Amino acid sequence: MKKDTLILSFESSCDETSVAVIKNGKEILSNIIATQIKSHQRFGGVVPEVASRHHVEEITKCINLALDEAKVSYNDLNAVAVTYGPGLVGSLLIGIMAAKTVAFAHNLPLIKVNHLAGHIYSANFVTELQYPFMALLVSGGHTELVLVTAPGVFHTLGDTRDDAVGEAYDKIGRVLGINYPAGKKVDQMAAVGKDTFNFPRAMVQEDNLDFSFSGLKSAFINTVHHADQVHEELNKDDLAASFQGAVLDILSNKTFRALKQHPVKQLIVGGGVSANQGLRTRLAAEIKQRNLDMELVFPPLRLCGDNAAMIGAMAQIQYDKGDFAELDLNADPSLDFDME
């Protein structure tokens, strides 16, 4: 029988400090997440310098909670893993310094994990992954279609040309008077409203797999500003439904275009926007309508946002390959799959 592997993993790429203990890349023994949302809500969005300060305040508490909850000690661990990009450099550095320090102090191998790969592998806690599979990555920083052909082998098929989808939600949320992060509230309003404004669906006619949301965002903002000028009251639920309707059309159009080119048995959705109920319903309905024999996998809500458990899932693959980093590891804020 194969010996169990325990990985202590760190994630601090944005405004969550998270430390987890993961067994064999599949089982979450602990997954401590300290979120700074309340702090950044004061400023209407994440302030990098503030985020970094909070990470320093939280880091040892999170480590100790993660070990306590998993009921393990440093001696039980096999490796230490950490997100090294993409993300905010000042935030990434705190997790990296902490992980390197623990690895050095306890003479453990260090594993550097791509944050995006982590989001994809949060599905590892839900299902048995079958290669190749398709991943739709939707978050505040990213909108990508990724074909995963083997464990840890990623091919980016499409990317956003401007805003990330989650970023677009936050920007139109501000116009609707919703504080950051706006995704959940817009999703709830969209469920009540109707798609009456017919906002543009950028690039859905084009035969590539790239996304664009800035035209949609501008059309939304212009519509609201124009109404303000002529003192017309617009139905906010309808506005939200119209925005979300366009977003879902764009995401679904490109995703199924990709699936046509690369037929697979699983579609994995990851990242903060994968919590969106509208998206979940829409993709399920499309699969049914198209009669596709394909499993649709969403992470549980707790694993949609940033967390260290997903970093531990990806790290296990690298551990098995012997893909280790050195103590001179640095942050790579603009890391992408194709840059590795």
Add this chain to the structure above:
Amino acid sequence: MKILAFDTSNKPLSVAVVVDGKVLAHLESTEKRTHSVTILPDIKKALEQSDLDINDIDLIAVAKGPGSYTGVRIAVTVAKVLADTLSKKLVGVSSLELLAANGDKAHILVPLMDARNDNAFAGVYQNSRDKFVSIIGDHHTSMEKLFESLKEYNEDQLEFINATPRLQELIQNQFPNSKIITSENSLPDAAKLAQLAETNKPVSDIDDFIPTYLRLTQAEHDWYAKGHKDDGNVSYVEEV
């Protein structure tokens, strides 16, 4: 007592291992290197040179700021995680006090860090019985205000430490007879940091140990300026 001491508050980096007052290893760098990359390899090297294992160390000493925000965070994060994970004692020393240790003990010592636009992080220290006593606490100030607060001292007694060319110019205008140690001649020295740490009390709660920034972030500054107040019961970071 076996002490591991390090400082990355500003551009220079200094790491030392000091055992019972004897410096066993001393690594210094003034090159523009990335502290996040070099600090742990340098700590490892310093321990190897001292023929010690990290587990042999009794106390971790760190310069806790002020300084470059990223710089002090790197050292403080390594120090607090190291002390916590190995259950070692931890002592944080003011990065300005560490600079004061480069001065002449008979003088009134004014360590400085240039914060641009004729502002600085500054403190005023006096040495008494081989301990540095803070007379005016570390603070962020305009040079003009700093000079004002130094007028009560005899000019000949003043020694400014770590002055950039611009600060040197301002000081010479104001106190032509004071002593000035320029930035090149006042590198922070981790061996001295170890010495200072020995007379300091270890931090009682490692979780709560954070850098001394001495300045709010711009975003917080603007938020308070708009009349916002912290609600005492609100914690900005929550475990979910």
